[in-house]
Amino acid sequence: MAYKHIKVPETGETITVNADHSLTVPDNPIIPFIEGDGIGVDISPVMIDVVDAAVDKAYGGDKKISWMEIYTGEKAAELYDGDWFPEETLDAIKTYSVAIKGPLTTPVGGGFRSLNVALRQELDLYTCQRPVRWFEGVPSPVKNPGDCDMVIFRENSEDIYAGIEYQADSPEAKKVVDFLRNEMGATKIRFPENVGIGIKPVSEEGTKRLVRKAIQYAIDQDLPSVTLVHKGNIMKFTEGAFRDWGYELAQEEFGGTLLDGGPWVTMKNPRTGSDIVIKDVIADAMLQQILTRPRDYSVVATLNLNGDYLSDALAAQVGGIGIAPGANLSDTIGVFEATHGTAPKYAGQDKVNPGSLILSAEMMLRHLGWNEAADLIIKGMNGAIQDKTVTYDFERLMDDAKLLSCSEFGKAIVAKM
Numbered sequence: 001m002a003y004k005h006i007k008v009p010e011t012g013e014t015i016t017v018n019a020d021h022s023l024t025v026p027d028n029p030i031i032p033f034i035e036g037d038g039i040g041v042d043i044s045p046v047m048i049d050v051v052d053a054a055v056d057k058a059y060g061g062d063k064k065i066s067w068m069e070i071y072t073g074e075k076a077a078e079l080y081d082g083d084w085f086p087e088e089t090l091d092a093i094k095t096y097s098v099a100i101k102g103p104l105t106t107p108v109g110g111g112f113r114s115l116n117v118a119l120r121q122e123l124d125l126y127t128c129q130r131p132v133r134w135f136e137g138v139p140s141p142v143k144n145p146g147d148c149d150m151v152i153f154r155e156n157s158e159d160i161y162a163g164i165e166y167q168a169d170s171p172e173a174k175k176v177v178d179f180l181r182n183e184m185g186a187t188k189i190r191f192p193e194n195v196g197i198g199i200k201p202v203s204e205e206g207t208k209r210l211v212r213k214a215i216q217y218a219i220d221q222d223l224p225s226v227t228l229v230h231k232g233n234i235m236k237f238t239e240g241a242f243r244d245w246g247y248e249l250a251q252e253e254f255g256g257t258l259l260d261g262g263p264w265v266t267m268k269n270p271r272t273g274s275d276i277v278i279k280d281v282i283a284d285a286m287l288q289q290i291l292t293r294p295r296d297y298s299v300v301a302t303l304n305l306n307g308d309y310l311s312d313a314l315a316a317q318v319g320g321i322g323i324a325p326g327a328n329l330s331d332t333i334g335v336f337e338a339t340h341g342t343a344p345k346y347a348g349q350d351k352v353n354p355g356s357l358i359l360s361a362e363m364m365l366r367h368l369g370w371n372e373a374a375d376l377i378i379k380g381m382n383g384a385i386q387d388k389t390v391t392y393d394f395e396r397l398m399d400d401a402k403l404l405s406c407s408e409f410g411k412a413i414v415a416k417m
């Protein structure tokens, strides 16, 4: 395909997705990357260097990634005459099936809607998978950070992130308010004359496909529980329905049965025979449970906004969003990205922790089946942290640590592979 600004590497092949959604990965796959805004310029090149070193060391030159830059955000706006979200970026991700991205800026209160959310929606990347684990030696605000070992499955395509919102005083908001009051009998809009309105769609299909992924992950990794996190006591037909559909799915598709009359469900792992409990926790209680009883939680399935909050809260428990990775997944496409944003005050200073994006790449390598290279990244990360050669975010909380720049930390990881 001829692109306007994307340069397809001269060497490299396309990853193919098979009918059963498995991947056929050539030894020299083309992988598109978005550098990202803000600190993207710092962390993306370091991620690429670390991944290249891990792949080279693991396979002695038999495998190699051909990186292909694609554009969204500020760099796209410059290249594509003000188009922040070029169509050919989406085309490239669809063609090459696996991509990785740096963070993208979203203005608050007005301006364009999130490009990150738009990517997830346009490509139907309905699962946001964010593992939360502690690396020995990483400074943490809690006493036993190692007790926190969870994987968040955040629904990534629905909820208030759908962006159906009407500004206060706009004709649209007035129309919706009139409809709600006059046709739906809504009497509890406290200030109907001057109110912004947001709509929160949550569907059975959207919920079940996410919870299915979470339960399947618990089966594949032989984990003891899946916790549905919701605010269903207040938002009964959206968050409450999420819980009910989750329990329903566990029974209908995974042979689960009610535990002591319900609502919790228990099921056998069909692979290992061990018990998996499907349980639920209301979202506010969950935010204290993760601090007081983290060992009770393993896989977490939740809605979009709860998942956003939980991701950063859990990341803080194991050392911060400097090492919080993630993947956005559809059934056929994977776009890997850090949990953090563009941290604009640090942009271009070669200062921040590239760990989140590097660990997102580590997830990407496992997605490709390149586990040997992924293992080397973990080994390198562990080694650099144990040597106390770290970026500012860890150094400021550690005794006797050596402060490294973003790029130096990447080199320290490579040296420890």
Ligand SMILES: NC(=O)C1=CN([C@@H]2O[C@H](COP(=O)(O)OP(=O)(O)OC[C@H]3O[C@@H](n4cnc5c(N)ncnc54)[C@H](OP(=O)(O)O)[C@@H]3O)[C@@H](O)[C@H]2O)C=CC1
Binding pocket: 039, 102, 103, 104, 105, 106, 107, 116, 320, 321, 322, 337, 338, 339, 340, 341, 342, 343, 344, 352, 353, 354, 355, 356, 393
């Ligand atoms: N997926 C994406 O692309 C995301 C994009 N965003 C966007 O990013 C922009 C900025 O958002 P903001 O709320 O400030 O959140 P950020 O995650 O960008 O930054 C918040 C704070 O987190 C810490 N931090 C972030 N990244 C790193 C890192 N790599 N290493 C070390 N510390 C880090 C810094 O803490 P400290 O000050 O303590 O050093 C930073 O000030 C917004 O436009 C937002 O919409 C936000 C989240 C995700």
Ligand SMILES: O=C(O)CCC(=O)C(=O)O
Binding pocket: 104, 105, 106, 114, 115, 116, 117, 308, 311, 339, 341
């Ligand atoms: O899109 C954004 O700007 C923020 C997204 C975000 O916070 C997240 O995905 O965790």
Ligand SMILES: [Mg+2]
Binding pocket: 308, 309, 311, 312, 339
């Ligand atoms: Mg977030």
